[in-house]
Amino acid sequence: MSSTIFMHPASIFITAALLMPLLKRLGLQKISLAATPLVAWYVLGRLPETFGVCSYLGMELTFGRVDQMTYLFLHVFVVMALIGSLYNLHMSDPLEHSAAYLYVAGALGVTLSGDYVSLFIFWELMAVSSVFLIWFRRSRRSSGAGFRYLLMHTFGGLVLLAGIFLKYQMTRDLSFVQVPVTAMGLPDYLIMAGFMLNAAVPPLHAWLPDAYPEATVGGAVFLCAFTTKTAVYVLARAFPGSEVLTVLGACMALYGVIYAVIENDARRILAYHIVSQVGYMVCGIGIGTAMGVNGACAHAYAHIIYKALLFMGVGAVLEMTGRSKLSELGGLWRRMPLALVFTVIGGVSISGFPLTSGFVSKSMVVAAAGESHYLIIFLMLMLASVGTFLSVGIKLPYCIWFGKDSGVEAKDPPWNMQLAMLVAAGMCFLIGCYPQYLYRLLPFAVQYEPYTVYHLWETLQVLACTGLGFYLLRKILAPKPVLHLDLDWFYRKGSRVVLWLAANPVSRINDAVGEVYKTVGLRSTVATARVLSSFDKNGIDRFIDGSARHVMIVGEQLRKVQTGKIQHYIGAAFIFLFLLLIAFVLF
Amino acid sequence: MLKKVFFAGVIILAALDVFVPRHEPHFAIDTIPVFWSLFGLVGCLVLGLLGKWLLSPLLKRDEEYYNNE
Structure with missing residues (x-):
């Protein structure tokens, strides 16, 4: 056990996270940021199939269970940790790096867990560490958004825990394996709901577009990769073939896209696109065939890279200009050309252009x-991909880099941010041009060829005509500086209902109780006081007076025994001490 | 100039769709010529107008909506 626990990739990131303040003081922060993911990468290729098995409270815990699906997610998480670390390399605060690494460790831990108990531990580590990536923005909005994020994830964690408890009570088996669709019971539905909250499946999605746009520039790059994709992994592991996931997945693909079309904040647009893209994955899991699950896993891999690239590109704009609202940006192409190129590469990848990663993964x-x-599902997914190209492929780069010149001063970001974007952009093309790189990582054998004439033609037509549509709608689609309500309204304004309840009914009840107390309580208090006062007079006073009288008598006697001889005094003192001792012992 | 090239591209893509072979189509729509061009255009207009003319007016609030508490 002790030898294998250090093999756990999560332990590498946890160690680095804990040592980060010290490493910073030693001037080794940048080296360790680059080295940690590389060490994890090295370990990854050498993981045994099972490790870290231990027994705790009569339960068998498996901290390491590796198969093809696990390996794919570990692979992309470590790659993403490297890209994110590069992007954040210039940031000096070691605690932000620590939070990011603990978060990565949580994601790796969940992916490797072979049972629900160890899964839950890492699940909560992820929630608690990731909230700091929001709070480190250190603004009033981010602090509120962070608290809402934490509360939602705590709620999701509790639902998951309830499911785990019920499952244990009913089956005495907590191994984390596939649940047959026909054998789903209440515990499984609770666990699924807990997973769905992290996957941002509507109606449990509002935390994501609420929190991610308020995170730090580098924090958002980490956030967009891990929480939703670990949720995709656990759903794919436990519930492939659940029809509810097919329908919800297709709905969320469209839901995210429609919000993305009307939103104004660039990072909120990207956040809604996470909802939309994760919808494809959830849908693929719901379909449950080898092709569906393969597609979900492939899309998760590709999505992590291009979504991070998009968040990095838009984050670079935010870092250099302090702005992320489309209505406040425009005409940056001359000042930030590299960020433009990288963001557009991310944009065409998410839209599924041929030769980019989206083309070979989403199409699965x-x-x-x-x-x-599933004709309806098929058309919904195609429509979502139209909306994706419309909002992220065209509108977002157009409004930031072209359109009306905002006159904002800016220049391209530091070298490390550019390098991180270059790596991610390179991977988008690598996967797109050489899909075997991705396909050989998939859990099932792939019998799919993305580059057929019909698929190419179909995609190009859809994309070209979406471009035509944007041209026609360009005036109508102009960004407006407004906020759009989403389901977070219920708990953000719901807190007002609680406040109103506290201010009105609750305080009225409080007043009524006060009134009752005045009439009933006061009278009884007066009666009690009378009893107490008579006890005071007759009991305590008499006793005190009595003792005073005694003191006087004793004083008189003392006066008599004052002989002036020292031996008498010493003797008297001894007798007094002796009597005092007896008094103490007796009373 | 760029605009003309783009429009020409859209038209050429749609026109050549008639000659593209269909391998084992899953749905009837896969056999309709120019279907995906129309789908892209109509889909884009539907999403754009649905969002901007229906949803946005219903859901939009002042940016400080949640801050005035």
Whole structure:
């Protein structure tokens, strides 16, 4: 056990996170930021199939369970940790790096867990460490958003825990394995709901577009990669083939896209696109065929890279200009050309252009819907991909880098941010041009060829005509500086209902209780006081007076025994001490 | 100039769709020529107008909506 626990990739990140303040003082922060993911990468290739098995409170815990699906997610998480670390390399605060690494450790731990108990531990580590990536923005908005994020994830964690408890009570088995669709019970639905909250499945999604845009520039790059994708992993592991996931996935793909079309804040647009893209993955899991699950995993891999690239590009603009609202930006192409190029590469990847990663991953999920003859689902996913290109592929770069010149001073970001974006952009093309790189990591054997004439033609037509549509709608789609309500309204304004309840009914009840106390309570208090006062007079006073009288008598006697001889005094003192001792012993 | 190239591209893509072979189509729509061009255009207009003309007016609030507490 002790030898294998250090093999756990999470332990590498946890160690680095804990040592980060010290490493900073030693001037080793930058080296360790680059080295930690590389060490984890080295360990990753050498993981045994099972490790870290221990027994705790009569339960068998498995901290390491590695198979093809685990390996794919570990692979992309470590790559992402490297890209994110590079992007954040210039930031001096060691605590922000610590939070990011604990968060990565949580994601790796969840992915490796072979049972629900160790999964839950890492699940909560993820929630608690990631909230600091929001709070470190150190603004009033981010502090509020962070608290709401934490509360939602605590709620999700509790639902998951309730499911785990019930499962243990009913089956005495907490191993984290696939649940047959026909054998789903209440515990499984609770666990699924807990997972869905992290996957941002509507109606449990509002925390994501609420919190991510308020995170730090570098924090958002980490946030967009891990929480939702670990949730995709656990859903794919436990609940492939659940029809509810197919329907919800397709709905969320469209839901995110429609919000993204009307939103103004660039990072909120990207956040809604996480909801939308994770929708494809959830849908693929719901379809449940080898193609569907493969598609979900492939899309998770590709999505982590291009979504991080998009958050890095827009984050670079925020870092250099202090702005992220489309209505306040424009005309930056001359001042931040590299950020433009990288963001557009992210944009065409998410839209599924041929030769980019989205083309070879998203199409697997869509093809899975086609193979299973879900026509409506198929069309919903295609429509979502139209909206994706419309809002992220065209509108977002157009409004930031072209359009009306905002006159904002800016220049391209530091070298490390550019390098991180270059690595991510390179991977988007690598996966797109050489899909075997991704396909050989997938859990099932791949019988899918993305580059067919029909698929190419279909994609190009859809994209070209979406471009035409944007051209026609460009005036209508102009960004407006407004806020759009989402389901977080219920708990953000709901807190007002609680306040109103506290101010009105609760305080009225309080007043009524006060009134009752005045009439009933006061009378009884007066009666009690009378009893107490008579006890005071007759009991305590008499006793005190009595003792005073005694003191006087004793004084008189003392006066008599004052002989002036020292031996008498000493003797008297001894007798007094002796009597005092007896008094203490007796009373 | 750029605009003309783009429009020409859209038209060429749609026109050549008639000649593109269909391998084992899953749905009837896969066999309709120019379907995906129309889908892209109509889908884009529907999403854009649905969002901007229906949802946004219903859901939009002042940016300080949640801060005035």
